[in-house]
Amino acid sequence: MEVLRVAIVDFGLGNLYSVQRACVHAGLQASITSDRREVSSAHAVLLPGVGAFGDAMSTLRRLDLVAPLREAAARGTPMLGICLGVQLLMSRSEEFGAHEGLDILKGTVQRFNGPREGDRHLKVPQIGWNGIFRAPGASRSDPWQGTPLEGQAEGEPMYFVHSYCVKPDESDVILSSTRYGQIEYCSGLRRGNLFAFQFHPERSGREGLKIYHAWARLVRSHSTGGAVS
Amino acid sequence: MNVRVIPRLDIKGPNLVKGIRFEGLRVLGKPHQFARHYYESGADELVYMDAVASLYGRNSLLEIVRRTADEIFIPLTVGGGLRSVDDIRSVLRAGADKVSLNTAAIARPELIREASRAFGSSTILVSIEAIRRPDGTYEAYTDFGRQATGIDALEWARRAVDLGAGEIAVTSIDRDGTGEGFDLVLTRSIADAVPVPVIAAGGAGSAEHVGQVVGEGHADAVCVASLLHYNTVRTLPLDVGEFAGEGNIESLRKGARFSKIEDLSLSDLKAWLVRRGIPCRPAPARAGGGP
Numbered sequence: 001m002e003v004l005r006v007a008i009v010d011f012g013l014g015n016l017y018s019v020q021r022a023c024v025h026a027g028l029q030a031s032i033t034s035d036r037r038e039v040s041s042a043h044a045v046l047l048p049g050v051g052a053f054g055d056a057m058s059t060l061r062r063l064d065l066v067a068p069l070r071e072a073a074a075r076g077t078p079m080l081g082i083c084l085g086v087q088l089l090m091s092r093s094e095e096f097g098a099h100e101g102l103d104i105l106k107g108t109v110q111r112f113n114g115p116r117e118g119d120r121h122l123k124v125p126q127i128g129w130n131g132i133f134r135a136p137g138a139s140r141s142d143p144w145q146g147t148p149l150e151g152q153a154e155g156e157p158m159y160f161v162h163s164y165c166v167k168p169d170e171s172d173v174i175l176s177s178t179r180y181g182q183i184e185y186c187s188g189l190r191r192g193n194l195f196a197f198q199f200h201p202e203r204s205g206r207e208g209l210k211i212y213h214a215w216a217r218l219v220r221s222h223s224t225g226g227a228v229s
Numbered sequence: 230m231n232v233r234v235i236p237r238l239d240i241k242g243p244n245l246v247k248g249i250r251f252e253g254l255r256v257l258g259k260p261h262q263f264a265r266h267y268y269e270s271g272a273d274e275l276v277y278m279d280a281v282a283s284l285y286g287r288n289s290l291l292e293i294v295r296r297t298a299d300e301i302f303i304p305l306t307v308g309g310g311l312r313s314v315d316d317i318r319s320v321l322r323a324g325a326d327k328v329s330l331n332t333a334a335i336a337r338p339e340l341i342r343e344a345s346r347a348f349g350s351s352t353i354l355v356s357i358e359a360i361r362r363p364d365g366t367y368e369a370y371t372d373f374g375r376q377a378t379g380i381d382a383l384e385w386a387r388r389a390v391d392l393g394a395g396e397i398a399v400t401s402i403d404r405d406g407t408g409e410g411f412d413l414v415l416t417r418s419i420a421d422a423v424p425v426p427v428i429a430a431g432g433a434g435s436a437e438h439v440g441q442v443v444g445e446g447h448a449d450a451v452c453v454a455s456l457l458h459y460n461t462v463r464t465l466p467l468d469v470g471e472f473a474g475e476g477n478i479e480s481l482r483k484g485a486r487f488s489k490i491e492d493l494s495l496s497d498l499k500a501w502l503v504r505r506g507i508p509c510r511p512a513p514a515r516a517g518g519g520p
Contacts, residue, residue, distance in 0.1 A: 015321050015352070022302065051349035122230050123426045123449055125351060127396060129231045129273055129510040157231065157510040159304065161351045180230070203304050203326065205268070
């Protein structure tokens with residue numbers, strides 16, 4: 001059986017080792033790379049990241065990674081965006097001025113606007129465990145079936161660290177939503193073989209690892225020609 | 230918002246230790262065993278603090294961090310003796326998700342800016358360890374509570390956030406290890422003054438104390454050590470022979486305890502919080518087992 005190679009895209013910020021360890025735990029061979037050829041030839045691409053949107057996009061441009069990432073998405077290569085990685089997939093962000101994103105998913109990135117619980121202001125960034133819920137208005141069949149969220153309980157807590165959240169133009173890409181104070185936002189997205197999560201599955205304990213294992217099954221199924229969707 | 234409960238493991242050489250007001254450190258066991266136990270019983274994050282690194286300028290944590298990072302998949306913060314961006318990088322490469330800075334950041338505040346630029350603000354936690362002054366203000370201390378700085382803790386918290394700290398941990402040295410409860414005034418003054426999350430530490434002796442520091446102290450997270458360790462020492466299947474000559478673990482296991490510290494497990498603590506209507510991620514129904 002062919003070894004499946006996952007390219008973890010390294011644009012200089014954040015701890016990618018926990019992402020790599022989680023991939024290994026799920027049986028994937030994952031390399032941390034900023035080489036465009038490695039990204040283009042990988043069976044699957046993982047776009048992680050912490051830090052600022054503008055800096056990350058500048059780095060992706062400097063490393064000449066924008067086109068390979070867009071091409072991989074257009075080809076239907078399995079992709080997984082995590083945290084800042086989700087935000088980079090969008091059209092644009094308002095973080096420290098307007099920035100263009102990868103524009104793989106249509107939508108914007110916005111700062112949490114005054115989250116509060118009762119009369120208590122909530123901190124920004126949000127740091128900690130929060131529940132993920134099926135997007136409202138989902139059809140009768142389970143929208144998490146056949147996705148990395150398969151088998152997760154409604155409201156399962158995952159670990160989040162972020163000040164900004166994504167607002168997709170089309171609601172049909174929303175896979176999960178989460179509430180911070182009075183603000184309900186999109187915490188998981190899906191379009192074809194592309195999945196993206198605002199939380200960190202690799203830091204979300206056993207349930208988080210289950211997401212990596214489920215994603216690894218989708219990657220295997222895709223590269224052996226099986227039906228993914 | 231879910232309150233985070235974060236076990237703090239003070240480490241000296243290869244061992245987990247705990248003192249009172251940062252002094253009289255006792256050996257309690259091996260850090261990775263406690264880490265694994267807390268991970269399986271629903272810890273929201275873990276903190277490793279090298280209790281001697283700042284004093285003698287050495288850092289023996291890397292091996293323990295590596296071993297832990299292979300076993301646990303929740304955020305791990307590491308601190309103690311980190312002096313430079315290179316030190317921070319080495320700890321992150323070993324598997325830490327965040328670092329905790331105190332002594333080096335007070336000596337050279339620009340380190341906070343450099344580190345948050347290099348690794349992102351969310352990776353940089355500034356730990357403020359404070360002692361109450363007679364006038365009711367608080368002074369920041371360094372070197373594991375041994376060195377007064379003359380710096381006001383509240384002003385330092387604001388400045389650390391301006392420089393790029395993504396979180397602030399506030400420890401009352403007066404209360405640490407005593408089980409007398411958190412310093413609610415200290416915690417609240419800093420929690421209300423900075424926009425980033427504040428982790429309260431030092432003094433937890435009961436579930437009630439944890440409830441107080443969230444309710445009255447406005448803490449976003451709590452760091453606990455003695456409260457959980459003494460219970461864990463008695464319940465973990467440890468090889469006591471391993472610690473021969475390393476202190477008085479025998480007396481701890483036989484049930485010697487501190488009257489001011491409740492006998493409480495992490496899942497008991499979380500169940501108590503849930504009953505009191507304090508939102509937190511519940512402990513798993515069954516500790517251990519699974520994939």
